[in-house]
Amino acid sequence: MKTSLVVAALLLSASAATAQTREGYHGNSSGHWGGDGGDRCYVPSTYMNYDDAVALGKQQLLDQQKSLGEVAREVRAQKARSQENQDKPTK
Numbered sequence: 832m833k834t835s836l837v838v839a840a841l842l843l844s845a846s847a848a849t850a851q852t853r854e855g856y857h858g859n860s861s862g863h864w865g866g867d868g869g870d871r872c873y874v875p876s877t878y879m880n881y882d883d884a885v886a887l888g889k890q891q892l893l894d895q896q897k898s899l900g901e902v903a904r905e906v907r908a909q910k911a912r913s914q915e916n917q918d919k920p921t922k
Contacts, residue, residue, distance in 0.1 A: 879887070897905075
């Protein structure tokens with residue numbers, strides 16, 4: 832029983848190690864991440880305490896929210912498309 836657990840653990844760790852070395856998943860010397868030398872720069876992850884992380888997440892959500900004008904334009908455009916679809920004759 833113990834030997835089968837050890838073998839299973841070795842197989843899992845070996846499969847994880849090979850997945851990290853597949854083509855396209857390792858950094859290159861230019862500091863970019865990806866096999867094609869893509870345009871995204873590698874940014875190392877950092878650790879922060881929970882309260883700071885929650886505050887950062889809330890701020891990012893606020894930054895993503897649309898203004899009232901943007902929402903009104905989208906609703907107007909959606910209503911116009913809906914009206915156009917209703918006015919089209921059906922075959």
